[in-house]
Amino acid sequence: MIVGQDDVVESVLCALFTGGHVLLEGVPGLGKTMLVRTLGEAVNLQFQRIQFTPDLMPADIVGTNIIHEDEHGRRAFQFRPGPVFTNLLLADEINRATPKTQSALLEAMQEAHVTVGGQQHALPRPFLVLATQNPLEMEGTYPLPEAQLDRFFFKVKVRYPSAGELHTILDRTTSAAAPRVEKVLGDAAEVIALREVVRQVPLVREVQEHAVRLVLATHPEDPGAAPSAKKFVRYGASPRGAQALILAGKIFALLDGRCHVAKADIAKAATAALRHRVILNFEGEAEGKTSDDVIGEILRLHPA
Amino acid sequence: MVVGDFFRSAARATLFFFAMLVLLTAAAWWLGEFRPNVNDIPFVLAWPLAAGAVAGLVLALVRFPGLRRVAVTIDRAGATRDRFVTALTFSKRAGDAELESLALAEIAGYARKCDLRSFLPIRAPRELFWVAIPIATLSLLWWDALETAASRDRRATEETAAIADTAAQLDLLASQLSKTANPDGEKQLQRIAERLKQSAEQMRAEAAKGGDAQKAALRELALLEDLVRQLRQPEAATPEELKALAAALMKHEPTREAAKDMQSGNLAGAAKKLADAAAQENQPSAEEIGRELKQAIDHLAERKEQMSKQIEKLQREAAEGGKGEILKQIADVLKELQPQSKTAKGGAPPKGGGKPMTDDDLKKLLGALQDLKNQQQGGGPGGAEPQDGEPGSDGPIAMLDFHQRGNPGSDSGDSLNTPTGQPGRDGEQGTTVDPFGKQGDAAPDAARKEQLPGHLGDGESLSALIPSAAAGDEKAARRYKELYEAAAGYAADAVAQEELPLGARFLIKRYFEAIRPKQ
Numbered sequence: 090m091i092v093g094q095d096d097v098v099e100s101v102l103c104a105l106f107t108g109g110h111v112l113l114e115g116v117p118g119l120g121k122t123m124l125v126r127t128l129g130e131a132v133n134l135q136f137q138r139i140q141f142t143p144d145l146m147p148a149d150i151v152g153t154n155i156i157h158e159d160e161h162g163r164r165a166f167q168f169r170p171g172p173v174f175t176n177l178l179l180a181d182e183i184n185r186a187t188p189k190t191q192s193a194l195l196e197a198m199q200e201a202h203v204t205v206g207g208q209q210h211a212l213p214r215p216f217l218v219l220a221t222q223n224p225l226e227m228e229g230t231y232p233l234p235e236a237q238l239d240r241f242f243f244k245v246k247v248r249y250p251s252a253g254e255l256h257t258i259l260d261r262t263t264s265a266a267a268p269r270v271e272k273v274l275g276d277a278a279e280v281i282a283l284r285e286v287v288r289q290v291p292l293v294r295e296v297q298e299h300a301v302r303l304v305l306a307t308h309p310e311d312p313g314a315a316p317s318a319k320k321f322v323r324y325g326a327s328p329r330g331a332q333a334l335i336l337a338g339k340i341f342a343l344l345d346g347r348c349h350v351a352k353a354d355i356a357k358a359a360t361a362a363l364r365h366r367v368i369l370n371f372e373g374e375a376e377g378k379t380s381d382d383v384i385g386e387i388l389r390l391h392p393a
Numbered sequence: 394m395v396v397g398d399f400f401r402s403a404a405r406a407t408l409f410f411f412a413m414l415v416l417l418t419a420a421a422w423w424l425g426e427f428r429p430n431v432n433d434i435p436f437v438l439a440w441p442l443a444a445g446a447v448a449g450l451v452l453a454l455v456r457f458p459g460l461r462r463v464a465v466t467i468d469r470a471g472a473t474r475d476r477f478v479t480a481l482t483f484s485k486r487a488g489d490a491e492l493e494s495l496a497l498a499e500i501a502g503y504a505r506k507c508d509l510r511s512f513l514p515i516r517a518p519r520e521l522f523w524v525a526i527p528i529a530t531l532s533l534l535w536w537d538a539l540e541t542a543a544s545r546d547r548r549a550t551e552e553t554a555a556i557a558d559t560a561a562q563l564d565l566l567a568s569q570l571s572k573t574a575n576p577d578g579e580k581q582l583q584r585i586a587e588r589l590k591q592s593a594e595q596m597r598a599e600a601a602k603g604g605d606a607q608k609a610a611l612r613e614l615a616l617l618e619d620l621v622r623q624l625r626q627p628e629a630a631t632p633e634e635l636k637a638l639a640a641a642l643m644k645h646e647p648t649r650e651a652a653k654d655m656q657s658g659n660l661a662g663a664a665k666k667l668a669d670a671a672a673q674e675n676q677p678s679a680e681e682i683g684r685e686l687k688q689a690i691d692h693l694a695e696r697k698e699q700m701s702k703q704i705e706k707l708q709r710e711a712a713e714g715g716k717g718e719i720l721k722q723i724a725d726v727l728k729e730l731q732p733q734s735k736t737a738k739g740g741a742p743p744k745g746g747g748k749p750m751t752d753d754d755l756k757k758l759l760g761a762l763q764d765l766k767n768q769q770q771g772g773g774p775g776g777a778e779p780q781d782g783e784p785g786s787d788g789p790i791a792m793l794d795f796h797q798r799g800n801p802g803s804d805s806g807d808s809l810n811t812p813t814g815q816p817g818r819d820g821e822q823g824t825t826v827d828p829f830g831k832q833g834d835a836a837p838d839a840a841r842k843e844q845l846p847g848h849l850g851d852g853e854s855l856s857a858l859i860p861s862a863a864a865g866d867e868k869a870a871r872r873y874k875e876l877y878e879a880a881a882g883y884a885a886d887a888v889a890q891e892e893l894p895l896g897a898r899f900l901i902k903r904y905f906e907a908i909r910p911k912q
Contacts, residue, residue, distance in 0.1 A: 286492075289490070289491075289492050290492055291479075291483065291490060291492055291493050291496060292479075293475065293478055293479050293482040293483075294482070295465070295475065295478055296475060296479075345474070346499075347474060347476075347496070347499060348492045348493075348495040348496035348499055349475070349476070349479040349483070349492075349493075349496040349499075349500075350475075351474035351475040351476075351479075352475055353472075353474055353475075354474075
């Protein structure tokens with residue numbers, strides 16, 4: 090269903106089986122919605138999409154209490170859940186919503202429940218949020234603050250399809266034959282069980298040290314920091330980044346058919362797990378440096 | 394992999410030590426501190442290699458890696474996804490985690506399928522290039538040594554051929570001298586013969602080494618020459634001979650001091666005293682000197698007696714007549730007496746004995762002669778002997794008084810008419826045609842030229858160097874203004890003294906105005 094974008098699919102699956110959330114950055118029309126829908130169909134999970142707009146209210150996301158009158162004429166507040174109550178949520182253009190609305194979603198992402206009217210409502214499990222940001226239209230938007238970005242497991246850049254991929258897309262989507270999605274998993278319980286299996290994948294101390302070295306290398310004040318990190322980075326990755334590295338490494342190891350994590354798995358997850366957690370300083374932004382450049386140098390200095 | 398790493402490490406260390414040792418050897422060779430023979434050069438190369446190999450093995454054994462390091466090395470080299478490290482870790486754990494077991498099983502299957510030989514590539518260590526430079530250096534030095542040896546051999550052959558004749562001649566001469574010399578005597582000849590043999594051997598040895606045999610030959614011949622020269626010199630006296638000589642010298646008074654020096658070993662002092670004694674032998678003693686003086690004085694007295702008698706005779710004859718001849722004879726007598734008189738006045742006593750003539754005697758004689766002269770010239774006997782300060786009182790040396798002490802301007806007695814240094818004489822006043830004055834009488838025959846020695850007195854002296862301005866581009870030594878001012882007075886005086894006509898005076902005045910320097 091998804092042509093190309095293997096790294097995006099893999100990242101999304103990593104996030105699904107580790108309990109994380111993904112921030113997708115790409116121009117519109119690259120199949121982000123199709124991805125989430127396909128994933129939901131494949132793993133037999135519910136799917137919802139929210140198009141964030143500046144006038145979107147938190148209640149539009151989490152739900153609200155409404156007055157309901159029963160057949161006896163009695164009136165009571167009844168909680169009407171919002172679209173967040175789903176397994177897979179596509180939060181399209183999350184940066185267009187106000188910070189208040191963003192925080193409502195981010196709270197749900199972090200806590201796995203929402204509080205409406207003083208009452209907590211647990212979100213279904215598994216719960217995966219795929220938020221998107223349009224890198225082109227940044228005017229009039231509310232970019233997510235760094236603290237909010239840190240809650241995402243991965244930040245994946247959805248690239249434009251190549252010519253061959255575009256041909257395939259056209260062939261598949263403009264013809265009479267519509268591709269069908271095969272269900273891989275039965276229900277949500279299997280996803281949760283797989284999550285448990287992922288956490289059991291062992292890793293040796295050397296591999297964990299490698300992950301720690303990578304994270305510490307993003308901090309400019311660290312003795313083992315990369316030269317570009319010392320020069321262009323203001324804030325390095327948080328411990329959530331190391332967690333993301335380890336969990337993603339386990340996923341990648343399993344995807345590679347291994348039951349142990351290797352340094353190569355850590356290195357493979359480094360860019361997606363750390364790029365939104367490394368905050369550049371003014372000099373880095375002025376020189377056009379990106380966090381990907383810094384992470385790339387770190388990976389070269391600490392090869393697997 | 395581990396084995397390959399070990400051997401590579403050992404080879405690396407070996408090559409490093411070999412390279413260092415070879416560099417040191419090459420440096421020592423280059424600096425000239427170490428010059429191995431050509432045949433020893435393989436050993437020179439072999440020992441650093443052996444030492445380096447041993448050092449390398451020892452170092453590699455010391456640094457032998459552990460199992461964990463081996464696993465890390467294999468994972469890094471083989472891209473095994475950390476399987477071996479994981480397997481090593483999981484195998485040590487006592488836990489029964491299912492996934493760990495699965496991991497170990499997967500790794501085992503991987504290890505069974507994996508070809509580890511690919512992890513042991515056989516390749517030369519990069520450090521092998523380190524030895525290229527020292528090997529090249531040693532090769533060059535080896536080639537240089539071979540060339541030097543060949544050159545030395547060629548040179549030795551050439552030099553040996555060059556001096557072969559000379560050495561053969563020296564040997565022949567030595568053998569001939571040995572045959573000629575009596576074994577019991579003629580040690581000098583034997584010594585020369587031995588030296589000749591040594592010289593020939595030395596020359597051959599020098600040629601065989603490749604040195605400059607010609608120079609060696611010249612050197613040996615010079616040494617032989619020195620030897621012969623030494624042998625020709627009289628031998629120094631032996632101590633016994635010196636003792637005997639000292640004993641002989643002790644017997645004579647004049648050489649006794651010299652003998653004492655000789656006995657004490659001061660040969661130089663003895664030689665000096667002997668020389669002094671020889672000099673004293675040639676000098677006359679005081680008695681001899683007195684004897685000779687007496688003889689001289691006696692001779693003089695005898696001569697004086699003769700002269701007195703002759704003078705008396707002349708006086709008698711002068712009284713009787715023939716004064717001219719008499720005067721001549723007196724003059725001759727006086728000539729004869731003058732050296733004696735000089736000696737009597739200031740020098741050593743004359744030889745021949747007798748008392749020296751005194752000044753009074755001579756003055757009396759002069760008085761007598763003066764009388765005679767006056768008589769010849771028409772005057773009476775003036776008689777008196779000249780006193781000091783008067784003409785003729787200067788002794789017989791000032792016999793002819795050339796100095797006219799009369800008043801200036803007087804003609805009397807100035808037979809030569811020499812300038813007096815004072816103006817007013819007839820020649821100087823222009824009263825004669827000849828600017829040198831009136832011709833005087835010729836100098837008398839008795840006059841004789843005598844060079845009077847002069848000496849610088851103790852009084853002040855003043856000298857002035859008057860540089861002459863040469864014609865041409867040289868500048869005058871004095872400024873013209875200064876010269877004019879210095880000479881103007883003299884010129885004015887000279888003009889004023891002359892009786893010039895008025896017209897000439899005007900011209901002269903204009904002339905001086907013209908040459909007056911500009912202000």
